[in-house]
Amino acid sequence: MVLPPYSIERGEKMKKIASKILMAMLAVSFFAVPAAWAENIKVGAILAVTGGASFLGGPEARSLEMLVEEVNNNGGINGNKIELIIKDSAASPEKAISFAKQLIEEEKVLAIIGPSTSGETMKIKNICEQAKTPLLSCGAAEVIVNPVAAYVFKTPQKDSFAVKKIFMEMNKMGISKIAVLAGNTGFGKAGKGQLLKIAPEFGIEVVEVEVYDKKSNDLSAVVAKIKANKDVQAVINWSIVPAQAIVAKNMRQAGWDVPLFQSHGFGNIKYVEAAGAAAEGIIFPAGRLLIADSLPADNPQKALLMAYKKNYEAKFNEPASTFGGHAYDAFTILMAAVAEAGNDRDKVRTAIEGLKNFAGTGGVFNFSAEDHNGLGIEAFQMMIVKDGKFVAYTGK
């Protein structure tokens, strides 16, 4: 099959294919399984299902299992069965490295989804590049796709856009001096870097920076420290670990009511439940999955967000989070590319680069040779916690 040159038409075509897949997945029919599969397409996944990042890897692995089942129940992709091999890296880079080599050489997978963390992704970036195997990372850090490596993609939104979203809001609110708290994970590290780098562009001064442990039990001491700095007008808490809810509690317990901003790592309703009353009024940017119910009907993401949410919550009896959504996006993007390019690593890679206007849970993806993330700043929506729920934030 000769690939058509990159063009808008091709983007349109991809969009049609993508919507076809989506339709197929929405119509859950259990009897459509063909008697014989044309071919098995192997897809590998390296996820931190257990260990320190299991709050990411767990929902990601479950989302993938659900999706594979749906796709295969609906006749697979072009009559081909999708075979998913999930490897649990427990967030250790050395395991991720071992598994990546195993999946590439031994299982000869078409592509790899994951790893869950940026640190692991950076370790296997070169391995995948060398073996010419597409990697669709669920890691957040921008270094994964900047500089661009031909075979490496990522689905979570860019940190720098989240940072800019927050700073724009701060400019509107007249906030100019802030404190930054970050968790000591790859997510926190990358976000902290972007915050410090971009702050001057918006005329914002970061007066306090602290990094807390991902397993912190209580952070009242460090909250007391930054509270003592009278210059601080707002706090940004950049973290993806459960301990971020503790920051909110400790701030409110200390009777400190400056605005608290969080990152898109807050995108799990369980963190709101954990912070309880202290979560009220937290402002943060995130993908629209969290407010799918209240999106206008003509929003391109609405249908798939509602479907994903409904199916996931019915199947696993837990609220869907944006973390699982990253794996969902990686999988649907890959399937769209496979539907067009077949079971061929190079062609699939090129097909992903050609995807345009592809709606996912994280936003509407527009990939290109230069942009292997494909999401713009509009993928983020500012949200606020109100009565224990996420609602769109529209300013005061």
Place this chain on the structure above:
Amino acid sequence: MKKLLSILPLLAVVIGVHLLTSATDTMYYLTQMTMSAYYSLLIIGLCVLMGYAGQISLGHAGFFAIGGYLSAALTTRSLIPYQGTTLVSLLDSAGLLLSGHDLYGEALLVVTPWAACIIAVLTAACIAVVIGIPVLKLKGHYLAMATLGFGIIIYRLALAMEYFGEADGISEVPAFVLLPGVSVSGNFSDRVQNYYIAWVLLLIGMVLLLNLIDSRVGRALRGIHGSDEAADAMGVNTARFKLQTFVLSAVFAAIAGVFLTHYNGGIGPSEAGVMKSVRYVAIVAVGGMAHLWGALLMGIVLNFLSLRGIFGSYDDAVFGLILIVIMLFAPNGILSINVRHRLRQLLGRGKQDRAGEV
């Protein structure tokens, strides 16, 4: 010479594994065999420290990390911003610096892997001496705590310092060119030579340690079952032997760290974590504390299975179970299980029981 002979069967096995995998077209197994060999290098060093010198260390992942992280940072972090300083120009004139470009065309000025390796291992050895002198005076649980504490400090420093990449660790570590044409790297094309590099290193380590435990002090300690007092009474300087063994095992760990980091092309903070140290101690115990061959066997087997992800999400659970079962039923390690004796015992007991019923 005898030691060398006892190593020969192992060498034969190593070559055999290569030939077997190459004949069955399953050479990919060599990747995990290589990684396991490096972890086992650390484990046999720890085995001598625990089984023969009688000192527990819950901080050996710390030494592994010192080796791996220093070597990775020195060969990856560019020195260009510091180009004018005396230290850098000194290194440069000694021919220890390498300039080039990274994958994306940025200019780089880094320390050569050989120099980085030596610096990393020497640093680990020095830290082992400084820590070892006070730590080895402690006993029992206090010693466990002190070594655990050392491990935590290294882990925290790796996780907190920008230079060591914080939570992401260090990536894109270059190949370690040992000799022209021979390099430690994860490239698919270098797999066989790396398999041999790792195993030859491990074999050399085994020979050294077998010699050490057969030395005068080693024999003395073994003969009196590790009692310090008795050894002291016999005129053996136990404190010195302990320190030497501690430093030696730290050097083994650091070398393992350096090589594995170059092989993997990176290192992350999980390599320095407490659970890693605990895992190493547990593997030594499962192999049999004073049983170098047992430790080697378990080091290879358990790491190999874990790195291949055989147990999936139950990796830790299976590990914990193996630990408990072996410690309950074969406290002297897996090689102490005398199958025939066990069977006879079981059968014998069965007979007795039946006799009792009658």
Place this chain on the structure above:
Amino acid sequence: MTTELFIQYLLAGITYGSIYAIVAIGFNIIYNTTGIINFAQGEFVMFGGMIAISLLQFMPLPLAILLAVVLTMLIGALIEICFIRWLKSPSVLRMIIITIGISILSREVAVHVWGESIRSLPYFVGNEITSIPILGARISPQVLWVVAVSGLMVVCLGVFFKTTSVGREMRACASNRKAATLCGINAENMVTLSFVLSAGIGALAGCVMSPITYSQYDMGTGLAIKGFTVAILGGLGSSGGAVAAGLLLGIIEAFSVSVVPLAFQDAISISILLIILFVRPQGLFGSKEAAGLKEF
């Protein structure tokens, strides 16, 4: 530093310190009767919290906590009976490895039963934003619960070991197991009892701190390390030492925030501990003679 900030740090330190102290006391009870450090102590804390959270759906809070403590005690007894009771004079290192194995297994059981997400009990009084002013600083009422419960536990344990006959028998086993057995004390039952007691204390701690720290399947390891540190620093086997050392460590950690970045907190506090250990190898409050007599 203003007084307000000083008090705030002090209170934070006391919060951390009380939590560490309860875990350390759990270590000490088992150590005293067996000479074993039970590295699965942190898992008792986790089980306590997790079970109480699950039970809360069916019953009021006090009952859920009570039942969780009882169930965890049963788990403690079961662990002792299955893994420890029938071993004949096991070496201490063997016991360390076995308890580490139990700790890993318990964690795995927990993750497959409860999943990886965090849970928590509701605040006993008020909610997440309630706080009480103390000398210009503010703390959550739950902190008072933690401090009160740990204080109460220390007092009750002291009374139990000093005045009751069972307590005295346990102490007898601690100082000389053979002699105690000769006096007609069932040493094996005393060991089981020490596991039950220490599991109960861990579970209660797990419930009281759950609103502050949350409960998660892997919370045990971190707590065990801190608890072990405090037990060693206070001198193994000494409850008073554990409390003092716990508070000391907690306060050092809280105040260290004002001098060094939080990311280095653990490195600093552990370094201080190591230095103390080098100067006083038997711990701050342990006796040198007793430490010298211990087998391992």
